[in-house]
Amino acid sequence: MTDDEQLLAERSAAVVRHLDRVAAHLPADPDALTPMSSATDTVVLHLWQAVQVVIDLAVATCVRRGLGNPETYAAAFRILRDAGTIDAELADRLARAAGFRNLLVHAYAALDLRRVHAIATQGPADLRAFLVALQG
Template sequence: MVDIEVIRHRLALLSEYIADLEAEKEIGLKDFLADKRLRRYVERTLHLAVESCIDIASHIISDEGLREPRDNKDIFAVLGEAGYLPEELAKKLMKMAQFRNIIVHDYARLDAEIIWGILKRDHGDLKHFMLTIKKLLGIS
């Protein structure tokens, strides 16, 4: 059985990160590229948000006794296979997990335009994940 309080706490953090990203999503590319601190802030906030999703998913997998994921990317495939996530969302989150790996392990090759693109068009996938998990577990 899923420990709702653990998930609720992680969802609260995720909600905060999503709100922080949404506050920055209207910035234009030129301004984004010109502001090193903002780029680092957005990069780190995206990283924390993806880590939160991984954490939440890992708790569900463990608590529900689902198959052991091979890596962070596979965590979302496991939730998709088990019916916890729609297939399309699982695929998008798998890409976010890959992005997280680049942030953590290959940060020297990060492209600011890619980060800006994720901020503009992909951060909604994090919110979709949060709302899906809340609905699934009956958390308001």
């Protein structure tokens, strides 16, 4: 296994661990995700970490493949789309995930927890799809 493959395997495992924590603590009812609760803190923290690792992988892949140094996190996914690494729909959703990551980091107190619940329910599939695309 090359160093790049080893790094991808390690980072992919980290994403999966974070997503497993999100799934384990995400209540079935969106209204049960309440401000300042342990479940909310756990979901937000691990969702943020999973998205951040995917962003880091996207930026590193752009640089490693000689595709350029993305000016923004969202741009990394668009560059990978243009290079044929991921499809356009996935790139758009991941670019929105990068924006959501910024909201998590910079405006935690103002989060719409129903939106967080929807993203925590639907978003992990996109993060996993990205990991699969990088392995291809």
